[in-house]
Amino acid sequence: MKCPEAVEWIHRYLDGDLSEEEVTRLKEHLRSCDDCARTYDVLKHLSDNLYQLPEVTPKFSIVDSILPRLDEIDRARDEEGSTLEVSEAEVPLMKSISSRSKKERTPFWRTRAAVPAALGTAAAVILGIFIYQYQPETIPNAEIAPTSQQTQLKKDTQNSSSAGAEVSTQVDPGAADSVPTPKDSSKQSSEPSADGVKKNAGAQGDAKQGGADHAATRTEKEGAAPPVSHKSDTKKSGSPEKTTTDGVKEFTSQVTEQDKSAASGSSGNRSMDQKKVDGTQTKQSGQDKSVVNKDKSPEKTQEKIPLAPDTNGFMGIMSSSPIKLSPDGKYVAEVEQDHLKVYLNNTDDRTLLSDITLNGNWVKGEWSEDSKTFSYQTSLNDTVKDYTYTVENNEDKTNSTNLSQ
């Protein structure tokens, strides 16, 4: 073995790279070569010292020092993602809505408020989903409803000040884009523009939920302010919880809301209520106040009205084919094209009770508080007419299956 090769092998030996046979050969050489033996000693010494290098540690936690930057990175990534789709859970429903309505507004998603709003709506969505399950047939409308709701909301804000003769609750036959200004104005009359703004903001979030339940969406929309009354006067607690659990109530509250608001001071609603239903409404108005209080948020009514008051809780907002669940949950009033159909809401399906041909376009409709009558309006040649449908099997709460036409 020659010295140059031996020196190389010494290095390899120090790194544990020699086979046993090679080690033997190297040792043989070192035994007979002083120079190489010296080289070995020197290099071995150096290597030992190098192994002894102190295990230095950072003076402070480096991970802690970069956490803010990591957060920024995460935020940047989320924002990137949210432009494509909703960052929260409500992706599927909200996609169409957000792409439609959001684009017009400042990109809410990009603001910091979007995160808490999204979280809030996420919670609402989850609640809404539970409610959803009670009324599967309304699902198809869900996607439309939120959209219309949003558009409605927007318009509402604009029109909030107008007293609007007619109750704005009308349903949105045209879904998202169809929200007619007048409708909004009337409904929202009591609402201050501020509310509208809030609603819109909230609506966006709510829209996401997709009408899981009208109540929920409405309330969510309001965001922080309790959805209770759209009317300017208060944002009473419209306890969002209420809305989510009780689609029916919302319905009633819609009507009552108006009444309430009237009571609280928005005259517009009151008159609207009157208009809506002759007997029923008035009766309700008296009760509405209380109902409203206990139900959900008056706001719902306000907002709902413009959107699609006739829809049941879940959709809340507007749907092109409004569906309304009676307060007691027994009946479902659905508008299909030019027909108002009232069904008995069974557990698994529903039984058609009545099929009423509508004269004119559907404006809006609401159940009475006692679920005995359904009051609705249609417009024909710019004239709005009120109608009332009475459920014939009006006994107790038990579902009965008689069909009354």
Place this chain on the structure above:
Amino acid sequence: MVEQGLIRAAQSGDRDALITLLREIEQQVYRTAYYILNNEQDAHDAAQEALIRVYTKINSYEEKAQFKTWVQRIVTNICIDKFRRSKPTVSIEEHEMVFQGKENVERQVMSTYLAQDIQEAINQLPDHHRSVVVLRYVQDLSYNEIADCLDLPLNTVKSYLFRARQQLQNLLQDYQKGGVSG
């Protein structure tokens, strides 16, 4: 040794797992940076950059490679790329394979080199020679792992390491002779 499960969790989007992973590798990242850059402040900066890069590129790590090697590659590249020193280093060729007289050798063998002397000597090495020494002795990587880290052929790694050792020896010899370390 970092657990494979932790890495997988981090790659699947578990942010907490990813942060935990960063904390586990923080010291080894810092240590490499410190010995390559020979400067605490620079080492902190480089380590921060390296950890952020691990965080953002965690999904580019493939299990077939060693995680440690993947991490060391990141920190080494950052050290060499970002902190390339302008200060000239000694040429590795000058002192190749030359030893001083016997006496010096004996004196060297008897004494332990001062850590700061070793660090200073390491600091004198050219970038890649330095990196190889640090990866070999501070991180205990094998030739193959070092080759992976630095994207160098195996023989080049050996060559760099052997020459680096020789160079360090000469430098340390000079220090002791010249009484630099007192």
